[in-house]
Amino acid sequence: MMRLLMANWHKWLALLVFMQLLIWLTTGLYFNSLMDSADNVTTERLVQHEGYLPGRQLYPVQAIAAPPPVAISLVWVLGSPYYQFDYNQPLHDYYLKQRRLFNATTGVPWQISPEQIAKIAEQAYSGRATGSKPVLISPPIDDLPRQQNPLWQVRFADEYSTAIYLDALTGHVIKHTNDRQRFDDLMFTLHFMDYSGSGFFNHPLIIVFATATCLLSLSGGYLLIFGSRQRPAAQSATPVTLTINFASTAEPARLEVRPTDTVFNALSKHNIELPSECGGAGTCGKCRVQCSADTPVNDVEHYHLSEQQLASGIRLGCQQLTGTCQQLQLPYR
Amino acid sequence: MRFVGLQFILWAVTGLYMVCLDIHFIHGEPLTHPSSVPLQLNDITYSTSHLLEDYPDATAITLVTLLQKPVYRFRSASGQRTVHVVDAITGLPVDLLSQAQARKIAEAAYTGSAVIEKVSPLISRAADGALNPLWVVRFDDFASSTLYIEQQSGRIIRRRHNYWYVFDWMWRLHIMDYDDGENVTNGWLRTVSLVSVLAALSGLTLLILRLARRRRPAL
Numbered sequence: 084m085m086r087l088l089m090a091n092w093h094k095w096l097a098l099l100v101f102m103q104l105l106i107w108l109t110t111g112l113y114f115n116s117l118m119d120s121a122d123n124v125t126t127e128r129l130v131q132h133e134g135y136l137p138g139r140q141l142y143p144v145q146a147i148a149a150p151p152p153v154a155i156s157l158v159w160v161l162g163s164p165y166y167q168f169d170y171n172q173p174l175h176d177y178y179l180k181q182r183r184l185f186n187a188t189t190g191v192p193w194q195i196s197p198e199q200i201a202k203i204a205e206q207a208y209s210g211r212a213t214g215s216k217p218v219l220i221s222p223p224i225d226d227l228p229r230q231q232n233p234l235w236q237v238r239f240a241d242e243y244s245t246a247i248y249l250d251a252l253t254g255h256v257i258k259h260t261n262d263r264q265r266f267d268d269l270m271f272t273l274h275f276m277d278y279s280g281s282g283f284f285n286h287p288l289i290i291v292f293a294t295a296t297c298l299l300s301l302s303g304g305y306l307l308i309f310g311s312r313q314r315p316a317a318q319s320a321t322p323v324t325l326t327i328n329f330a331s332t333a334e335p336a337r338l339e340v341r342p343t344d345t346v347f348n349a350l351s352k353h354n355i356e357l358p359s360e361c362g363g364a365g366t367c368g369k370c371r372v373q374c375s376a377d378t379p380v381n382d383v384e385h386y387h388l389s390e391q392q393l394a395s396g397i398r399l400g401c402q403q404l405t406g407t408c409q410q411l412q413l414p415y416r
Numbered sequence: 417m418r419f420v421g422l423q424f425i426l427w428a429v430t431g432l433y434m435v436c437l438d439i440h441f442i443h444g445e446p447l448t449h450p451s452s453v454p455l456q457l458n459d460i461t462y463s464t465s466h467l468l469e470d471y472p473d474a475t476a477i478t479l480v481t482l483l484q485k486p487v488y489r490f491r492s493a494s495g496q497r498t499v500h501v502v503d504a505i506t507g508l509p510v511d512l513l514s515q516a517q518a519r520k521i522a523e524a525a526y527t528g529s530a531v532i533e534k535v536s537p538l539i540s541r542a543a544d545g546a547l548n549p550l551w552v553v554r555f556d557d558f559a560s561s562t563l564y565i566e567q568q569s570g571r572i573i574r575r576r577h578n579y580w581y582v583f584d585w586m587w588r589l590h591i592m593d594y595d596d597g598e599n600v601t602n603g604w605l606r607t608v609s610l611v612s613v614l615a616a617l618s619g620l621t622l623l624i625l626r627l628a629r630r631r632r633p634a635l
């Protein structure tokens with residue numbers, strides 16, 4: 084019974100992924116409707132590092148005392164030129180970079196000072212708060228989970244807890260962030276289930292959940308298409324009387340019902356609810372009623388009930404039509 | 417409701433594809449290895465000072481090796497996107513890359529073992545309308561790996577393979593933007609995800625109601 088198997092799976096998968104499903108949906112809706120990253124960081128200001136070069140003599144690169152790099156770039160820091168020697172060329176800026184800096188006028192190795200970092204951070208910030216003392220922090224960095232390079236961090240005690248991250252060697256601004264941006268980041272963390280802070284979405288936890296969700300939605304689709312039970316065509320439209328005897332002392336009930344209704348639905352129309360988890364879909368097997376022993380049995384009942392139960396006349400209320408099972412017994416009203 | 421159900425299946429299936437395939441792989445990063453050839457500094461006769469005399473508005477200057485020769489790559493400060501390339505030995509501007517040179521660059525960078533199937537020219541148009549002539553080098557491997565090389569600079573600017581195209585479609589189906597996959601804020605997605613959130617919440621409510629309902633002992 085494919086359908087019953089699916090229904091069973093469907094139930095357990097749903098239990099497993101339901102919370103995450105709700106998270107996916109709501110965070111997805113957030114990305115779609117509410118997120119406006121461009122508006123997040125309003126205190127950001129462009130820093131003008133570049134100075135005037137022509138007429139200035141630069142130190143020849145071959146005279147610099149360092150092994151030859153893969154690439155050399157001329158970078159500007161606060162109006163002065165420097166040579167950046169790259170010893171690797173990673174595809175992403177956040178990958179570990181191997182570099183050295185030299186003063187482009189004198190050719191001597193150069194190291195940026197915390198004072199210069201503070202000055203750049205101040206220029207990069209248009210808000211009113213003052214910056215903290217710059218600290219050089221090494222990864223992992225909470226605000227930048229992918230970053231593998233150490234960065235300078237300058238914090239501003241404004242209403243959104245702004246933080247500016249600057250390149251360890253050049254002091255160029257890498258990232259300007261604040262609580263509004265961090266909230267968006269949190270939404271991504273939730274959507275990608277990235278609770279280990281990898282900054283990516285290719286990890287085992289989400290793969291497990293995505294697989295489960297795939298099975299859940301496919302089994303759901305299957306149940307939606309093949310889930311409706313075939314009901315025999317109505318034999319007659321005249322109402323029949325359903326007689327119910329209760330094991331408890333309650334008076335037997337006689338109900339006027341349509342013969343094409345299932346026992347489950349007919350009883351429910353008269354406020355007698357059979358136990359059920361599936362609402363009459365035939366997948367839970369809980370809606371047992373006592374009929375006469377010769378009542379016909381279908382596949383679903385074979386699946387849920389033992390031979391012994393079937394022989395003693397126990398059937399499923401949602402599988403029996405009132406037309407074929409007009410006498411039944413229940414424990415109490 | 418059935419329509420939302422269909423999108424539900426699409427979200428699940430496309431999401432699964434996207435989380436299963438490593439994003440760096442999808443971006444074709446393993447297709448090439450970065451150049452690690454050290455610069456031949458002693459060959460340089462045209463210094464940075466010379467360059468700045470000849471091109472006073474040069475900005476973002478980088479010295480790199482292109483086809484075994486040191487060259488300067490830079491842009492002009494007047495806001496052009498165009499990358500200029502000047503030979504660091506002769507000081508002369510370097511011509512646009514020839515087809516044969518593109519072939520050499522692609523072969524040197526490619527990490528696979530397949531041969532080149534085709535090299536064809538392409539003029540791509542950037543968002544600001546600037547035209548950028550490229551060489552498109554396609555390898556004869558299982559994923560039709562393709563490198564896009566800028567004719568002006570010799571840089572490999574795009575790496576594509578079949579998995580990327582599938583990924584791109586998965587992404588479009590995921591965000592329900594079927595033309596270019598760039599608009600995450602489209603109204604379709606908004607409507608369907610809103611309905612889905614309501615559906616999920618009503619499902620939860622039904623479940624709670626059912627569990628809270630008077631329980632009748634089973635027969």
Ligand code: FES
Pocket residue numbers: 347358359360361362363364365366367368369370399400401402
């Ligand atoms: S099997 Fe669940 S109600 Fe009948």
